[in-house]
Amino acid sequence: MKLATRKNGTRDGELLVVSRDGTRGVVAHEVASTMQALLDNWDVLAPKAENLYAALNAGECKSAFELDISTLTSPLPRAYAWIDGSAYINHIVLVRKARNAEPPETLRTDPLVYQGGSDTFLAPRDDIPVADLSWGVDFEAELAVITDDVPAGILPENVDGHIKLLMLVNDVSLRNLIPSELKKGFGFFTSKPSTAFSPFAVTPDELGDAWQSGRVHLPLESYLNDAFYGNPDAGPEMHFSFRELVSHVAKTRWLSAGTIVGSGTVSNEDISKGSSCLAEKRMLEKIKTGEFKTPFMQYGDKIRIEMNKDGQNIFGTIEQTVVERTMEHRK
């Protein structure tokens, strides 16, 4: 099942069910008013949404309409929790090297996560408003899951049933704010402005056999200014699976329905696969030539992120342009 949220003048938008091919939608009034309301009562409401999805795909929905991605918000326009992991070892090693920091000693035994800001997400086609380019704007292409209520202390082997939906992420980062912020010891804050998510949130069965043991075995594609940038496989090199990430973040407290848990920037050791962020490419340049060459994003730079399977764009495309922050963007 594919779901989306459409702008309707309210803070939480209206829930849509989207056809498998991503071209048509229907307002899911009869299921729930919002994505959060569906997640709050998933077991009761999801079967109704699945029925609507089947009818939509069969062309039996009279109220179906052609979907305009620019009318969509993030599947959850605001959420109660956005926790981002960093599960690709290759990314951690390269990015820490770029800022002359060591990978943590527990790199391979203890998942690295940070608590992100979840009150203001960007829509999949929203501009990325930045007041100062010297902050060093970067994109980070990732995957994320949305859970229902997860009990504290859950073991990895019991996580699967709690993963209700998956999305793509652009975890926008302000690279030049990171070193001084992390030096303070409390993690990211101003260096992580609002995050964007894919147009569609999809149930794991939409991934077919690409969804295995809490990993998505498909390439995650990024295009910078319409040129190929990277297509690393999100599966094999995800050191901690979503099972392990969710278990980790539920170690000392329970999670409530609608919690978003991210994979971290998808990254492969094979450099022919490109990267999912600028920081990695810059570090590879530094290793090879002694200097960073690729600049961080400038005003007008456009990033496109999507994931395809059997010719189908599973999550729809995140497509965002960096722009100068104006009064309007300040909300």
Next chain:
Amino acid sequence: MKLATRKNGTRDGELLVVSRDGTRGVVAHEVASTMQALLDNWDVLAPKAENLYAALNAGECKSAFELDISTLTSPLPRAYAWIDGSAYINHIVLVRKARNAEPPETLRTDPLVYQGGSDTFLAPRDDIPVADLSWGVDFEAELAVITDDVPAGILPENVDGHIKLLMLVNDVSLRNLIPSELKKGFGFFTSKPSTAFSPFAVTPDELGDAWQSGRVHLPLESYLNDAFYGNPDAGPEMHFSFRELVSHVAKTRWLSAGTIVGSGTVSNEDISKGSSCLAEKRMLEKIKTGEFKTPFMQYGDKIRIEMNKDGQNIFGTIEQTVVERTMEHRK
């Protein structure tokens, strides 16, 4: 105006208006169904709530009832953002010393904040469920504000009007999980389980002249197992005021209505004022005697946090007992 949220079987509870003396309440159906709904449309709805508050205080509310604090949830049972500062220099210096870490170089110039988990808050009388006492359970008594929508890049001098409500906080911490977690570089996560807030969220005018330039000039009282533990003044030694904390966290993105921003553990240099957490007391013992004496919280230990002015318990009392985590607490 004083507000609270009462359990009603839903995730967000029902909004109450509470009398100035904290003894009576009325369901605020006519204003908004939930605290978040009120915050989402504050300018329109708050005057209606103020009218109800005036009627309640005048004894003119027929549907008023005697308030039972144990029926309340956190004013926001779940929120879209909970960002905790650490604005009391004395606390930072002592606590870092306790874990053999240095205060950040920018201690006095750049506010220290972390993004907390906001999807599962504890009610003011909820037990604190902990699976393993070796995690080192501590309380932290703090103040927090709730904002409306705050524009990105706001200057400190423009923050006041965005602070709609204030609360007390028990920022429960698992001290022995902190060193290894902070060593990874991404800040707190498992070391900060669910946070508790005071029964009442109050508008700044309830503090009278104790609310000055984004600081609350009143002692914050803590009692451990019913014995006096600390009453440091929350005002003069708050190095960064709420104006500066809110401005800092809105540097690179806007904040949405219902964002909670905390002060960090209230702490005074004068040791006769006691402390607002165990870690500080332990460090003072270590400095004086060479060893930590006071243990972290054990099962059955009770913490009580409140703030009084002119004989009135402004926010109601947070009162929580540490208990062993059972299946029931795992939710």
